[in-house]
Amino acid sequence: MSTAIRTEGLGKKYRRRWALTDCTLDVPAGRVVGLVGPNGAGKSTLLNLAVGMLAPTDGSIEVLGGRPAQDAAQLAKVGFVAQDTPTYAGLSVADHLRMGARLNPGWDDTIARERIEHLGLDPKMKAGRLSGGQRAQLALTLGIAKRPELLILDEPVASLDPLARREFLQDLMGAVAEHGLSVVLSSHLVSDVERVCDYLIVLVDSRVRIADDMEALLASHHRLTGPRRDTSTLPADQQVISASHTDRQTTLLVRTDQPILDPSWTVSQPSLEDIVLAYLRGSTTSDTRPALEVLR
Numbered sequence: 001m002s003t004a005i006r007t008e009g010l011g012k013k014y015r016r017r018w019a020l021t022d023c024t025l026d027v028p029a030g031r032v033v034g035l036v037g038p039n040g041a042g043k044s045t046l047l048n049l050a051v052g053m054l055a056p057t058d059g060s061i062e063v064l065g066g067r068p069a070q071d072a073a074q075l076a077k078v079g080f081v082a083q084d085t086p087t088y089a090g091l092s093v094a095d096h097l098r099m100g101a102r103l104n105p106g107w108d109d110t111i112a113r114e115r116i117e118h119l120g121l122d123p124k125m126k127a128g129r130l131s132g133g134q135r136a137q138l139a140l141t142l143g144i145a146k147r148p149e150l151l152i153l154d155e156p157v158a159s160l161d162p163l164a165r166r167e168f169l170q171d172l173m174g175a176v177a178e179h180g181l182s183v184v185l186s187s188h189l190v191s192d193v194e195r196v197c198d199y200l201i202v203l204v205d206s207r208v209r210i211a212d213d214m215e216a217l218l219a220s221h222h223r224l225t226g227p228r229r230d231t232s233t234l235p236a237d238q239q240v241i242s243a244s245h246t247d248r249q250t251t252l253l254v255r256t257d258q259p260i261l262d263p264s265w266t267v268s269q270p271s272l273e274d275i276v277l278a279y280l281r282g283s284t285t286s287d288t289r290p291a292l293e294v295l296r
């Protein structure tokens, strides 16, 4: 199985502050990877390191087997749409497509023109006069028509209306199915990530908290509800992600690959959003201490 992104002890420091720390990942190719985390967690930093816009302070990163932006061949393999979906205000939509064709050896003009037509964008319109969402669609069109092996999108749907967001994600899935494209996209919308991604990375406080197959993640997390008890009495294999207690009852979100055998627990399946929120709300320093503990 080939690897889209491999990092080893990767870290990035801006002046005195670490934006990404000790990040070790092995993300398989051919997947749609969701990258989630709270504001300032380090998502854009990781994506900018992957495209070579930033250099690591620590550790290493390899993308599709090469060093980010090492040469023209590497640049051609990776498409990137940055968070602010940059376009050139003084250039028209058609100018952007012409520029895409000039700069990208694998450029697919048919995809580009069909997408612009489908979106109803006037090819003569200057990018500076497009709405924020239309500019985002133009930038995304350039990213898709470049026909990269790996498309990296930093919050691609943030400025799109709900229908445009749904259609864009469908287009993306189509490109993945048709061209075997790998995608890494950051988003604050867990429901979108759940709909299209089959691999999830969660970054919290500049550290990777989850990096796993979506199916494996859902299978290994459980909600346990039962009589109030101390989390330190749980079996060693059960990592407590969050815990809440009332006078008589305890509810836990635990991660384990083993079956839950204790009959005093009622076991249910948390949603992906429940799992992500439990990780986002706190940070653990040991295996058995909960990330989030609430007393009522």
Ligand SMILES: Nc1ncnc2c1ncn2[C@@H]1O[C@H](COP(=O)(O)OP(=O)(O)OP(=O)(O)O)[C@@H](O)[C@H]1O
Binding pocket: 014, 015, 018, 019, 037, 038, 039, 040, 041, 042, 043, 044, 045, 046
């Ligand atoms: N150019 C920079 N100079 C100094 N600090 C920076 C710079 N870029 C980012 N940071 C800091 O690094 C940390 C991580 O920022 P980053 O943009 O990677 O987070 P993020 O997870 O993408 O956030 P968001 O969801 O808000 O876009 C933040 O604390 C941010 O203030």
